[in-house]
Amino acid sequence: MVARGTRRGVVGRAAGGMRPASRMATRTPRRPRALPTFREYLTSSENSPNTGGLSSVLQTLSEACVEIQREVDLAPIRAAAGKGSNATSSSSSSRNASGDEQKELDLVANEILISRLRECPSVAIGASEENDEIIQMSEGTAGAEGKSYAVVFDPLDGSRNVECNIPVGSIFGVYEHDEALGVLRPGRDLVAAGYVLYSSSCLLVLTRGDGVDGFTLDREAGEFVLTHPDLRVRERGQIYSVNDARYWDWPQGLRDFIDAIRRGEGTGGGGQYSARYVCSLVADVHRTLLYGGLAMNPRSHLRLLYEGFPMAFVMEQAGGKGVNGKTNLLDMTPSGLHQKTPVFVGSSGDIAELLSYGDVVQTSTKTYSV
Numbered sequence: 001m002v003a004r005g006t007r008r009g010v011v012g013r014a015a016g017g018m019r020p021a022s023r024m025a026t027r028t029p030r031r032p033r034a035l036p037t038f039r040e041y042l043t044s045s046e047n048s049p050n051t052g053g054l055s056s057v058l059q060t061l062s063e064a065c066v067e068i069q070r071e072v073d074l075a076p077i078r079a080a081a082g083k084g085s086n087a088t089s090s091s092s093s094s095r096n097a098s099g100d101e102q103k104e105l106d107l108v109a110n111e112i113l114i115s116r117l118r119e120c121p122s123v124a125i126g127a128s129e130e131n132d133e134i135i136q137m138s139e140g141t142a143g144a145e146g147k148s149y150a151v152v153f154d155p156l157d158g159s160r161n162v163e164c165n166i167p168v169g170s171i172f173g174v175y176e177h178d179e180a181l182g183v184l185r186p187g188r189d190l191v192a193a194g195y196v197l198y199s200s201s202c203l204l205v206l207t208r209g210d211g212v213d214g215f216t217l218d219r220e221a222g223e224f225v226l227t228h229p230d231l232r233v234r235e236r237g238q239i240y241s242v243n244d245a246r247y248w249d250w251p252q253g254l255r256d257f258i259d260a261i262r263r264g265e266g267t268g269g270g271g272q273y274s275a276r277y278v279c280s281l282v283a284d285v286h287r288t289l290l291y292g293g294l295a296m297n298p299r300s301h302l303r304l305l306y307e308g309f310p311m312a313f314v315m316e317q318a319g320g321k322g323v324n325g326k327t328n329l330l331d332m333t334p335s336g337l338h339q340k341t342p343v344f345v346g347s348s349g350d351i352a353e354l355l356s357y358g359d360v361v362q363t364s365t366k367t368y369s370v
């Protein structure tokens with residue numbers, strides 16, 4: 001009924017000519033003033049006691065992601081116009097340290113993050129999916145609280161999806177800088193982590209170890225505002241997310257678990273599960289955070305430092321869990337910047353049931369062409 005009424009309204013206006021500009025302007029939806037901006041959230045004493053340096057790092061990350069959002073939006077136009085010729089094409093421009101194809105947009109997003117973080121005096125070093133080695137940032141000037149920071153990031157996760165407009169994301173984690181330790185340290189040492197989801201709206205999800213909050217980009221104002229305070233993942237969900245065309249490459253434990261929840265024979269008592277798989281980690285984790293269940297990549301494909309750790313930290317801070325199929329991801333210590341790992345994150349009850357099946361890690365090293 002609503003749709004028909006709306007449609008009649010549009011037809012009526014067309015017949016009667018355009019509304020005056022002044023009336024159209026008053027109908028533009030505006031953000032209620034009461035929602036705090038990301039900057040206000042970071043700097044309010046209630047949210048950010050004595051952490052000025054960390055706040056400036058997080059503010060810098062958010063601003064860089066606003067720029068990346070714009071690049072993601074414009075990629076098809078740039079490609080069609082012949083600038084950034086392979087921004088949305090499937091041809092590879094190069095390969096990164098892990099041997100993955102790098103799209104031009106991966107490199108653009110990486111450049112934006114590095115150059116922005118270099119301007120932030122509190123950032124000492126960084127590690128990116130797209131760089132083989134540690135990136136020296138600024139001098140890492142200690143802030144008022146005497147700390148500087150190390151930032152690890154995947155600038156554009158899921159970039160293989162850009163060509164068909166499927167959501168992509170950026171993932172980040174922040175450590176207090178320690179010259180001796182660098183970034184090869186347990187996920188438990190993270191002081192902040194999160195992701196930005198470039199989708200129908202652009203969302204930033206953040207934890208600083210005291211719960212999880214979500215922010216939506218007000219594209220007109222060019223800043224994030226707090227829209228999802230205190231996100232919690234439910235104890236059990238009813239959605240599983242995995243590339244299950246790989247079923248025959250899985251160990252028996254994982255097959256049995258997925259068979260059980262598909263049949264509605266899981267221990268959660270919620271009935272048959274549904275499958276959802278975007279193949280963009282940020283999108284699959286974000287849906288899991290909101291609706292519960294599990295997001296999985298059972299083969300050693302995702303990077304521990306800047307994919308596994310941040311997602312596990314967010315999930316744990318929301319009341320869920322992240323494991324590598326055997327142990328808690330946050331208790332692992334990476335042996336290298338680009339170490340890969342299986343990743344299972346989601347509702348704690350679902351993760352516990354998954355682990356009760358024993359062998360759930362895919363050890364087949366088969367490579368897949370898509």
Ligand SMILES: O=P(O)(O)OC[C@H]1O[C@](O)(COP(=O)(O)O)[C@@H](O)[C@@H]1O
Nearest residue numbers: 100157158159243279280281297301
């Ligand atoms: O091919 P698979 O095993 O389904 O992996 C898909 C996963 O790989 C990713 O595309 C990440 O891969 P990259 O880090 O190489 O971009 C995730 O976004 C997605 O969840």
